[in-house]
Structures are given as C-alpha cells and as structure tokens.
Amino acid sequence: MTDDPEVLADLADAVMELSRKLDPRSPEIRDVIALTGTEVAVIRQVHRHPRITPSHLAELTGLQRSNISTALRSLEARGMVVREHPDGNARSVELVATDLARENLHRLRAHWVTLLSRVDPEVRTRADEVATALWRFDDAIGNPDGRG
Helix, strand or coil: CCCCHHHHHHHHHHHHHHHHHCCCCCCCCCCCCCCCHHHHHHHHHHHHCCCECHHHHHHHHCCCHHHHHHHHHHHHHCCCEEEECCCCCCCCCEEEECHHHHHHHHHHHHHHHHHHCCCCHHHHCCHHHHHHHHHHHHHHHHCCCCCC
C-alpha cells in the first residue's frame, strides 16, 4: 500500500497515457463505428448496466441530461441503442444495447487485446490483478465517501 502522492500521481499519469492509446476513436480501428466521447461514455454504461434508465445513466456518467439525450438520439439513429418500456409502466424508459452495439464492442475489445498482447508475458500475467485494482480505484473515485 502506498500513500505517496508521487506514486499515485504517476499511476494516474500512466492510466491517462494508456487510455489515450486505447481510445475507441482511434483511426487504427477501421471496423468500429466512430463515436464521440460522450457517445462512448453512454454506450459503455448501457453495455455494463442492461436496461439502465436515462436518469441512472446521467448519474453514472456525470453528464448533463441534455448531453445524454443528444448522445442517445445519435446512438438510436445509428441502430446501437433502443428505448424500451418495462412491463406495466409506459412512462418509464430503459435503454438496451442492440446486436450492432455488441458487435462494435466485440471488435473494439479484440483490438484492445491485440494492442495489449504486445506487452511482455511476465507483465500480462498480472493483468487480472491490475484490472481488479483499477476497477476498485474507479469505484472509490465514483463513491461520494471515497471508499471502494
């Protein structure tokens, strides 16, 4: 465990640089439908949380409802998201990723695997541990009390 501010800042810097290289809008990825940063944030949460409501989506992404609405209209027009009403509640809306969105995500994840497979095998053996740690950082940052 470390409380060293420099180590934590270096971790954040490494995550930012890696995320730039894994950007889903990269021109290297020819088979993936190009999305804006907001659309990427929205579709990721729709994938992670099937049948999410627009309100919950706004809460998870930290985006304004107007930005969520714009992104959803675009994703719907591209055939990547549909709005459905839960049984017995015509006023509520739930968001569902389409097969096209799932195929797009599959292609993107395959691209990421190709990129990350370049890493030394000794480092890759710790990928599960690192991913778990990063998700815990994400949870902690996302929680108001800072614990995750």
